[in-house]
Amino acid sequence: MFRVTRCYEFSASHRLHSAHLNDEANRRLYGKCNNPFGHGHNYVIEVSVRGPADPATGRAVDTARLDALVRSRILQSFDHRNLNTEIAAFADAVPTSENLGYEICRRLKRNWKEVFPGEWPRLDKVRIGETPRNIFEIRADEIE
Amino acid sequence: MLITRKIEFSASHICRSPRLSDEENQRLFGSAANPHGHGHNYVVEVSLEGRPDPVTGMVLDLKELKDILTREIVEPYDHRFLNYEVPPFDREVPTTENIARDIWKRLAPRFAGGVNRLHSVRVYETPDLYVDYFGEPCSA
Numbered sequence: 001m002f003r004v005t006r007c008y009e010f011s012a013s014h015r016l017h018s019a020h021l022n023d024e025a026n027r028r029l030y031g032k033c034n035n036p037f038g039h040g041h042n043y044v045i046e047v048s049v050r051g052p053a054d055p056a057t058g059r060a061v062d063t064a065r066l067d068a069l070v071r072s073r074i075l076q077s078f079d080h081r082n083l084n085t086e087i088a089a090f091a092d093a094v095p096t097s098e099n100l101g102y103e104i105c106r107r108l109k110r111n112w113k114e115v116f117p118g119e120w121p122r123l124d125k126v127r128i129g130e131t132p133r134n135i136f137e138i139r140a141d142e143i144e
Numbered sequence: 145m146l147i148t149r150k151i152e153f154s155a156s157h158i159c160r161s162p163r164l165s166d167e168e169n170q171r172l173f174g175s176a177a178n179p180h181g182h183g184h185n186y187v188v189e190v191s192l193e194g195r196p197d198p199v200t201g202m203v204l205d206l207k208e209l210k211d212i213l214t215r216e217i218v219e220p221y222d223h224r225f226l227n228y229e230v231p232p233f234d235r236e237v238p239t240t241e242n243i244a245r246d247i248w249k250r251l252a253p254r255f256a257g258g259v260n261r262l263h264s265v266r267v268y269e270t271p272d273l274y275v276d277y278f279g280e281p282c283s284a
Contacts, residue, residue, distance in 0.1 A: 001280070002241050007272040053245070056163040057172060058237035063273065064174060 002060040003124055005048040008070055010079035013040035014095040038082065043097075044129035045074065045104065051121030061121040069115045073107045097130045101138040104128070109140060146263055147203045148191040151213045153222035155230075156183035157238040181225060187268040188217060188247060194260035204260050216250045240269045244277035252279065 015038040016030040026034050047070055051060040081087065083095040089103045105126050112123060123140040130136065159176040160169045169177045176182065190213060194203040224230050226238040236242050244267040255262045268274040
């Protein structure tokens, strides 16, 4: 059994501000990430896939298909966007990297079977590097 | 506790399966199917699982691990054309998956029966693509 991981990047802006908190509490909690004008990151996304190696090809995943899935469902919609105002999932949810992880995992799982109809490979986890020092990881089985 | 040692080697390969047609190979492997071959700077991370020795405070002497990795991996792989010079890639496609499994097979006997267990082999083909192998049978 292998875990194959592929890394991608996109750049986007966001503002961390919770509608459930007042302005003062938001400033205290999110600090400079609460700047009303927003700010941006070069996000690094690692998508890990699990499966056995196909005896004919020696590969556990067709990376061209994985790339196409990630490009069409994630990169094209997030790259050079304002996550708060342009991505529907963040109309109500704060675009923290935790919530971004949920959204990326949900999108990949929702479209997975169209690209990989067999038993394998399966989505294993998604890792988000918001900055080189802030890294968030979510296992695919943690969400519906 | 896991300890991980990193090594590098540079090698060339062709990803092309004799069981597939030219067109299928081209579609599946893309530029990696180029019959003239191409190369990578591979980075390998080998992780061992064990407990620190109460006397030395070490799971394994990292110098010893480096010597094993150099002998078993770097010497046979470095600056070689994998398909032509490094079995089993005369019969197996040298994908990153198969390289990770071959490295596991070469290393596993060195740690069999000892206090440390081979935990995983991670092979980076490029900084953007890596494979983790945990041996067989799989836990999934």
